Amino acid sequence: MSLPWFRRENRLVFPVVRVDDRLLHGQVVVGWGQTLGVAPLLLVSDRVAKDDELSLTFRRLIPEELRGDIVPVTDAAERWVRGEFKNARVMLVIETPVDALKMVRLGAPMKVLTLGGLHFREGREEFLPYVFLSDWDRTTLQELRALGVRIQCQDLPTSKPIPYGE
Amino acid sequence: MVLSERETCRLTRRLLLLQVLLNYRSMQGEGYLYALWPWLRRSESRALHVQAAAGFLNAHPVMASLALGALRRRIENGDTELTSWKDSLCGPLGMVGDALIWDLWKPLIFALGALVLLLAPSPAAWVILAAACVLVYNAPLAWARHWGVREGYRLGTAVLSALNRPLFSALPKHLGRVGAVAAGLLVGISLMAGSRMQLMGAAQFIVGFGLTWFALRRRIPLLYILPVAMAAALAVSLVSP
Numbered sequence: 001m002s003l004p005w006f007r008r009e010n011r012l013v014f015p016v017v018r019v020d021d022r023l024l025h026g027q028v029v030v031g032w033g034q035t036l037g038v039a040p041l042l043l044v045s046d047r048v049a050k051d052d053e054l055s056l057t058f059r060r061l062i063p064e065e066l067r068g069d070i071v072p073v074t075d076a077a078e079r080w081v082r083g084e085f086k087n088a089r090v091m092l093v094i095e096t097p098v099d100a101l102k103m104v105r106l107g108a109p110m111k112v113l114t115l116g117g118l119h120f121r122e123g124r125e126e127f128l129p130y131v132f133l134s135d136w137d138r139t140t141l142q143e144l145r146a147l148g149v150r151i152q153c154q155d156l157p158t159s160k161p162i163p164y165g166e
Numbered sequence: 167m168v169l170s171e172r173e174t175c176r177l178t179r180r181l182l183l184l185q186v187l188l189n190y191r192s193m194q195g196e197g198y199l200y201a202l203w204p205w206l207r208r209s210e211s212r213a214l215h216v217q218a219a220a221g222f223l224n225a226h227p228v229m230a231s232l233a234l235g236a237l238r239r240r241i242e243n244g245d246t247e248l249t250s251w252k253d254s255l256c257g258p259l260g261m262v263g264d265a266l267i268w269d270l271w272k273p274l275i276f277a278l279g280a281l282v283l284l285l286a287p288s289p290a291a292w293v294i295l296a297a298a299c300v301l302v303y304n305a306p307l308a309w310a311r312h313w314g315v316r317e318g319y320r321l322g323t324a325v326l327s328a329l330n331r332p333l334f335s336a337l338p339k340h341l342g343r344v345g346a347v348a349a350g351l352l353v354g355i356s357l358m359a360g361s362r363m364q365l366m367g368a369a370q371f372i373v374g375f376g377l378t379w380f381a382l383r384r385r386i387p388l389l390y391i392l393p394v395a396m397a398a399a400l401a402v403s404l405v406s407p
Contacts, residue, residue, distance in 0.1 A: 026263075
């Protein structure tokens with residue numbers, strides 16, 4: 001097992017912000033959350049936050065020790081701006097790069113954005129086996145880079161991060 | 167609406183090949199199409215439904231049974247636009263299966279299997295016990311697949327409500343407790359077996375059992391366990407005669 005986060009350039013920056021269109025699954029909870037001792041794990045999604053039944057299901061599924069919650073994009077950005085994520089091993093899982101851009105525009109001091117799982121849809125092309133990007137995604141990611149956010153692709157903390165757009 | 171027992175069994179059987187067609191574009195999509203095909207090919211509007219059946223969906227292979235049953239029901243109802251509904255199934259069905267089966271059930275059976283092999287008196291007993299472990303591991307999963315197909319079909323669009331059953335929140339706690347004890351016993355007995363002195367053996371058992379149980383119950387990351395385990399192994403090797 002390699003531990004790439006020990007290397008300076010790959011060192012994990014908290015809060016970890018992961019783009020994953022499935023939001024919650026084993027890779028997120030076991031691979032990232034429990035391996036790195038993440039708490040809280042915030043699922044940032046307007047779609048899920050609006051749907052009471054889906055929110056309840058997600059809340060029940062997140063293991064207690066991760067202190068998970070579902071928050072709308074604006075709330076997550078505001079909490080970050082207020083400094084609530086300081087000195088905590090926070091992980092934010094968002095659905096699309098657009099949500100990341102929205103957070104940055106709202107003032108969230110995001111340094112690194114990790115693309116962890118963007119799956120195939122009509123109009124998306126393969127960048128990596130677990131990252132498919134549309135033209136819209138690429139434009140959004142360029143904009144994020146222009147705003148000073150480092151973009152990388154990494155499915156698990158033990159795998160080597162692959163820089164995007166460098 | 168209830169799915170016939172024969173159809174439930176056929177879907178359950180075909181679901182076993184779900185992962186064979188796994189690919190990065192639709193993930194398990196074609197696997198669902200394969201499972202539904204004997205029914206779908208008789209449908210007059212199958213051309214419409216093939217796309218809906220084979221579209222992107224990724225769940226745990228066992229929990230996928232819920233998705234399959236629900237998918238069959240929705241297609242039967244004539245629904246063709248299923249993309250966002252299928253998207254919403256991926257996370258919860260993946261999460262429950264990963265946490266319950268990969269993270270708890272499989273390691274628990276592995277620990278129990280290794281434990282019985284360690285304690286088995288003869289090679290013949292090993293074979294019987296190993297076969298028993300394979301059976302104990304697979305029997306509940308086969309039942310879960312069958313239940314999932316039937317329950318998914320009954321619930322249809324609201325299939326995720328199946329996960330709100332108390333069983334799904336209680337089971338991880340119980341499996342976690344039993345698994346931690348089984349892994350603790352495995353490590354403790356393995357350490358004790360190498361010792362010739364009774365007192366040292368007992369101490370090694372207690373330390374091995376205690377550390378393993380504590381690490382698993384507290385979910386201490388492997389990153390911290392490895393150095394401690396290596397230091398403990400070094401200390402034991404230095405003080406053992």
